[in-house]
Amino acid sequence: MRSEPETKLSRTETNAEDCRLMVAVAGGSDTAFRTLIDRYQRVLLNLFVRLGAHRDEADDAAQETFLRLHAYRKRYQPTGSFRTFLFTVARRAWLDLCRRRERRRRREAPAQDLAGIVSDPGLSMDERLDLEASLAELSEGHRMVLVLSVFGGLRYEEVAEVMDIPEGTVKSRVFHGLRKLRARLSRDPVR
Missing domain, CATH: 1.10.1740.10 (RNA polymerase sigma factor, region 2, helix turn helix motif)
Structure with missing residues (x-):
């Protein structure tokens, strides 16, 4: 001892x-x-x-x-x-x-939240039409990135490959596209 x-x-x-x-x-x-x-x-x-x-x-x-x-x-x-x-x-x-x-969680959470909303069977037809109309108002770049990543389920690196743009650009477009989409859906102006 x-x-x-x-x-x-x-x-x-x-x-x-x-x-x-x-x-x-x-x-x-x-x-x-x-x-x-x-x-x-x-x-x-x-x-x-x-x-x-x-x-x-x-x-x-x-x-x-x-x-x-x-x-x-x-x-x-x-x-x-x-x-x-x-x-x-x-x-x-x-x-x-x-x-x-924490940064990764914050970056991925909005896309996951939106995907949950879109796939929500409780969405009314009017809500779905509002969502589609709001998506149509986005620029082509923002809309395509959101459709591929959120609705298509592709990872950012896959979206970058499909669109032939850097992964950082994909992340930026998802972030800004979601912000604009939320503002349009809530009828609040984008900051």
Whole structure:
């Protein structure tokens, strides 16, 4: 059974070794970097899963943490705890992942909402005609993108291929097309 001082000494020794490894990474040692990855990969995966990430997201966040750790290697100061430094980098990677997830959710939600409305069997004939008339008022580019993505069920990358335009243009047209369509359906002017 270990006594408390041995545990602290062990942590101190581990921190000193991690600091030496990180200094070696700053000097260009791939072997030292691989050692840190091997030592902390599972720790980071567990951290991200406990924070609510799915396995794929946890893998992505851990990889992003190590990429950032490598990018920050020249800024590392071995005066504090390496684990604190690592977990600070991991926290930032996690927050960025959460922001990306939220942006993706907000970007995809309007199209999913509209698809639900269109496929709603409770829509009256007048409501369907209003929807079709509002779609007809949109520009050809906006209408085509909405029809393919929302009503046709194609992913943005597929719409981009069909229309021979960049995926970013598809996303923009979906966003603005939905905004205009909502405004027309609610009879509010577009901002």
